[in-house]
Each structure stands twice: as structure tokens, then as C-alpha cells.
Amino acid sequence: QxxxxxxxGGLVQPGGSLRLSCAASGIIFRMYDMGWYRxxxxxxxxxxxxxxxxxxxxxADSVKGxxxxxxxxxxxxxxxxxxxxxxxxxxxxxxxxxxxxxxxxYWGQGTQVTVSS
Numbered sequence: 270q271x272x273x274x275x276x277x278g279g280l281v282q283p284g285g286s287l288r289l290s291c292a293a294s295g296i297i298f299r300m301y302d303m304g305w306y307r308x309x310x311x312x313x314x315x316x317x318x319x320x321x322x323x324x325x326x327x328x329a330d331s332v333k334g335x336x337x338x339x340x341x342x343x344x345x346x347x348x349x350x351x352x353x354x355x356x357x358x359x360x361x362x363x364x365x366x367x368x369x370x371x372x373x374x375y376w377g378q379g380t381q382v383t384v385s386s
Contacts, residue, residue, distance in 0.1 A: 271295035271375050275364045278380030281354055285384070289349040291364030291377060301368045303340055303347040307360035307382075314363065318349060322368075331357075354384045 277289040289305065304319035318328045318338035326338055337350040347364065364377040 271366075273364050273366055273375050273377035275362065275377045275380040278362060278382045280383045280385065282386050283354060283356060283384055285354050286350070286352045287354065287382060289351070289362055289364075289380060289382075291347045291349075293345045293347075293364075293366055293375075296366060296368075296373070296375065298345040298366075299342040301366045301373075303338075304365040304367070305338060305347075305349045306363045306365055307358075308363070308379075309357075309360040312360075317362070320347065351382070354382075356384045358382060359384050 272294045275289060275291050277287060281287050300322050302319060302321045305317045306314050307317050308314040316329055317332050318336055320326050320338045320340050328336060335353045340347045359382060361379040361381050363379045366375045
């Protein structure tokens with residue numbers, strides 16, 4: 270059974286930091302590309318950051334220079350370090366595990382991040 274579980278969300282003031290974690294089980298983690306997506310109220314889900322199985326990273330323009338994605342294959346976990354947070358970063362953040370060669374795509378339940386004073 271595949272499980273994708275996010276944690277680390279919460280309420281933070283503008284300019285603050287949070288680190289999200291996503292623990293995966295039931296998959297060969299090191300073979301999956303891992304992504305963090307976010308969905309703000311009334312908006313479509315969008316990619317925030319992604320890290321490939323080969324550790325290549327890509328970021329949305331809106332988070333470049335502020336967010337850092339990383340992975341620990343020994344712990345089957347991917348992280349999203351978020352610094353200099355802005356109110357527009359407020360969203361539900363979802364973790365995604367994808368391995369396109371075998372058409373596998375898994376999502377977590379999401380964790381709420383609220384940036385507000």
C-alpha cells in the first residue's frame with residue numbers, strides 16, 4: 270500500500286520560515302521524481318518545486334530564491350524549506366510522487382500553510 274504523508278504546515282508571519290516534510294512508503298522512493306504543489310483558495314493547483322530521481326531541481330518563478338527542495342533517499346522523505354514567506358504563499362501544499370515510465374502517480378492529502386500577521 271502506497272502512503273504519501275505531508276507534515277510541517279502551519280501559521281507563520283510574513284518573512285518567516287517553515288519546513289515541510291513528505292514521507293513516502295510502499296514505493297521505491299529513489300526511483301521517483303518528487304514534487305511539491307500548492308493550491309490557494311479559488312485557484313488551480315500549481316507546481317512549486319520538483320526534484321528528480323537524479324536530484325535535478327526545478328522551481329516556479331514565484332518561489333525561486335526563497336524555497337529549497339531536497340530529498341533523503343535513506344529516509345524516503347522529501348523536504349521543502351520555505352523562507353521569506355509571503356501572504357501569497359498561503360495554500361494547501363501537496364506532495365507528489367511520480368514515475369512516468371511505469372505510469373505511477375501518487376498524491377498526499379496536503380498540509381495547510383497560512384502566511385499572515
